[in-house]
Amino acid sequence: MVRTVIFDMDGVIVDTEPVHRYAYYRHFEELGIEVPDAEYATFTGRSTKNVYQHLKDKHGLEPAVDELVLMKREFFNRAFDEKPDLELLDGVRTLIEDLHRHHLQLILASSASRSTIDRVMRRFALGSYFSHLVSGEDFPRSKPDPAIFEHAASLSEAPKSQCVVIEDSSNGVSAAKAAGIYCIGYNSEHSPLQDLSHADLVVAHFRELTAERIATLEMGPARTV
Incomplete structure (x- = not known):
């Protein structure tokens, strides 16, 4: 689970x-x-x-x-x-709120700088949903290096086998899989030319995901690449 x-x-x-x-x-x-x-x-x-x-x-x-x-x-x-028209991606707030309401722990692990992460959290009032905010600037190597996801999983209240990553980039999927973590690939229209074929599950819209579906994913051993 x-x-x-x-x-x-x-x-x-x-x-x-x-x-x-x-x-x-x-x-x-x-x-x-x-x-x-x-x-x-x-x-x-x-x-x-x-x-x-x-x-x-x-x-x-x-x-x-x-x-x-x-x-x-x-x-x-x-x-x-x-930029006045900067908005959250369609459906992601609903998913975050649903996950939080069902007591799943949320961790952010982004290649963005700490200052950019903080700006996004403030602008959209998301900080209270995440237990930890992890920035890629704290690691010597970027995704596809798995260090950022290995660190994020170490902050989890659950073992790594009960963690999932949601990613939209080739580098991010590769990093999650190299860390041995189940990965959901989000096929975002805003991230072109990305190869998500190594993800364990690929979705095109967040309406495909709910807290119940994620919590009950058939994990098995996470595929590595």
């Missing part, structure tokens, strides 16, 4: 991807580098720090990685605060 649900954030709870994309490409323009769409798609699920380490190595960028992250964050924070 499932007792803990570990949520990704971007593309699962809220679609901040357009804001991130705007901020990244404004910064890429300022840095004088070109990033094709196909390469940008591989950044989904990776921490900003990891992305900029990749770009620094590839393009020989002069500023330190931490400085590059702060530059991009300024673009993001300004756009996030000014």
Whole structure:
């Protein structure tokens, strides 16, 4: 029986991807580098720090990685605060409230920075539903490295075998499976070009999920990749 649900954030709870994309490409323009769409798609699920380490190595960028992250964050924070139509993804609040009402533990494990996670929690008043908020910036390697989900599972009140992850990205699904955790892939229209084939279950809308369905999933041994 499932007792803990570990949520990704971007593309699962809220679609901040357009804001991130705007901020990244404004910064890429300022840095004088070109990033094709196909390469940008591989950044989904990776921490900003990891992305900029990749770009620094590839393009020989002069500023330190931490400085590059702060530059991009300024673009993001300004756009996030000014974007009036930023909303939770359809059905996710209902699912979160249903899970909470049925006493399943909720943990957030996102590649986003702590400041971005806090902004989302405040804007949508979600903080009270989650027992822990885990940021990818606290780990040296990003998804698909499993460290963030291994840590999230260690915070669970239940053993890892009674945890599930909800993810929308190829990197996130790979990270969950590498951590040995059952993974629900959310086929989000906001996260294109993602391979969810390794997920244990794939849904196209949160109306397909309820606390009862998740709690009674036929887990078996979690598939690893």
